[in-house]
Amino acid sequence: MVQVELPVVDISSYRCYHNETGSANSSNASLPVDIERECFCIAQALARYGAVVIRDATVSAEENNAFIELMASYFAHPDKAEDARPQLNYQVGWTPAFTERPRPIPADFHGDAPVTPRPQSVPPITSQDPKERFLWRIGPRPATSRFPEQNAPPVVPRRFAERWSQIMDRWGHRLLDAIQLVAEMVALGLGLGRDAFTSRMKDGPHLLAPTGSNLSGLLDRPNTVLAGFHYDLCFLTIHGKSNAPGLYLWTREGSRFPAKVPPGCLLVQAGLELEWLTGGLIQRGYHEVVADEAALALAKAHMEQQHDATGKQRRPFWRISSTLFAHIASDQVLEPLAGLAGVTDSSRVKYPPILAGDLVRRELMAISLCPSATATDTAS
DSSP, X not given: OOOXXXXXEEOHHHHXXXXXXXXXXXXXXXXXXXXXXXXXXXXXXXXXXXXXXXXXXXXXXXXXXXXXXXXXXXXXXXXXXXXXXXXXXXXXXXXXXXXXXXXXXXTTOOSSOOSSOOOOSSSOOOOOOXXXXXXXXXXXXXXXXXXXXXXXXXXXXXXXXXXXXXXXHHHHHHHHHHHHHHHHHHHHHTTSOTTTTXXXXXXXXXXXXXXXXXXXXXXXXXXXXXXXXXXXXXXXXXXXXXXXXXXXXXXXXXXXXXXXXXXXXXXXXXXXXXXXXXXXXXXXXXXXXXXXXXXXXXXXXXXXXXXXXXXXXXXXXXXXXXXXXXXXXXXSEEOOOTTOTTOOHHHHHHSOOEEHHHHHHHHHHHTTSSOGXXXXXXXX
C-alpha cells in the first residue's frame, strides 16, 4: 500500500469571495488568481484521486462530536426496527445490518487488491455489509417529484426525539453548506459557471448518512470488512472526522491508501452523479471500510474503560462515520454538461441522458436496497 497524501485546500478565501459576490454567475475568467488556483486544485484532486481534503474554519469539532455521540447511543440501542422504511428503499430512517450488498468488484479493476473478497460464484454475488446506517434528510425537498421515495418525510427515533432533530440538522446543514461551496469551486475549476452544479442540487435528496459498526464484537476478527469495496451513487460525499479509522480509498491509478481527516478539515469524495455530469473527466471514487488494527485498538481501550461499579460493560464501541451524501435533484436530467472541455462524443454515448432519480433507483436495485418492481425508468 503506497503513501498518498491528498491535497488539502482551504476554502475560507472562497467562502469570503462567495459571500461578497452574492449570486453572480461568475466564470473562472473573472476570478482572483488565488481563488482560481484553489478551484483548479480541488477539481484536479477529484479527477486524480477521486477525493480531496478541505479546510473549513466553520467546522466545529464540538458539533461533530455531539453528532457522533448521538449516533453511537442510537446504534447501540437494540430496538430500531420501527425506524426502518424498506418500502421507501431505506432512503430515510434505519438500514439494518446485512441489508446492503455492494456491487461485485469490476472485472477490469486492476488496482491494489481490496480486503473485500472477490466472489467466486457465477454470476458473482457479494456478501452483505455488516454495517448499519441511518439516513436523515437535510434541506428542502420539491413540492412534487416522480420519485417520492427519494424525497420522503424524515424518521425521528422515538427514544431520542427531544434532541434528535436539533443535533442532526445542525451538523447536516454544516456539511451541506461546505459541499455546496465545493461544488461551486469544482465547477469553476472545470471552466464552468459557478452554479453549473449547485443549480442542479437545489431541492436535491441530500442525506446525512452515518454508518454504525459494533467493533467490540470484532476484537478477534481484525480486517473484517464493514463496507465492501464500492463507490457512492450520489454527486459528492462529504465526511467529518469519524471516531475511528478504517476508511480506505483508491486513486484513479489504482493505489489504495487510508483516508485521513486532519482537525478542522472535511473529506470530499466524487460520486457517480458527478462522473455522469462531467462525462467521466471526474470519476466515482472507490473505497471500502475495514475494522483495521488501529480501529480495534480503540475499541479495546474503550471496553477496558467503560465498565460500571459491578464490572459490567456500559456500552460497546461503535465506529460511527460522519457522512453526508449530496445529490442532484431527483427530477434533474444527468448528462455531460455543455461547454465542458474534454467531453467527447464517446463520452456522451457512455453517459446518456437519464433522470437523477432513475439513476439512483438503478443503483439502489443493484445493491439490494430497491426491489426491481420499483426501478422502472421514468425518463424518455
